[in-house]
Amino acid sequence: MMTKTILAVDDSGSLRQMLSYSLKAAGYGVIEAVDGEDGLNKARQQAVDLVLTDQNMPGMDGLSLIRALRAMKGYQRVPILMLTTESGDDIKAMGRAAGASGWLVKPFDPARLTEVVKKLIG
Numbered sequence: 001m002m003t004k005t006i007l008a009v010d011d012s013g014s015l016r017q018m019l020s021y022s023l024k025a026a027g028y029g030v031i032e033a034v035d036g037e038d039g040l041n042k043a044r045q046q047a048v049d050l051v052l053t054d055q056n057m058p059g060m061d062g063l064s065l066i067r068a069l070r071a072m073k074g075y076q077r078v079p080i081l082m083l084t085t086e087s088g089d090d091i092k093a094m095g096r097a098a099g100a101s102g103w104l105v106k107p108f109d110p111a112r113l114t115e116v117v118k119k120l121i122g
Contacts (some may be wrong), residue, residue, distance in 0.1 A: 003029045006027065006030050006031070006048060008052045009034075010052075010053070021043055021110075036053070036062065051065075053065050059094040063082075066099050066100065070099035081103060088107040104116065
């Protein structure tokens with residue numbers, strides 16, 4: 001069986017490490033990106049099954065990354081989860097409008113993360 005690959009985009013090294021560790025432990029392949037630009041470049045280089053992106057990053061933020069991915073061939077239906085410290089309805093509405101599939105409010109439990117990912121991509 002092919003391993004599902006997840007692109008994890010966050011400017012926090014410790015958070016990327018936690019995401020990577022949790023997802024690899026659950027049997028997923030993980031590609032890490034340090035910001036939106038980096039995430040977009042990595043998504044162009046390799047197709048992924050799911051994208052996790054932080055909202056607040058220097059340069060290209062999460063919403064801009066989601067819009068850019070949704071405009072790319074092959075990324076119309078890929079699930080994209082936003083990781084955000086903001087849980088307000090306005091950010092959720094903006095996320096939905098940009099094309100986000102869902103979000104996790106930080107800090108989140110690694111078990112909850114893998115549960116949500118499994119629901120989305122198996």
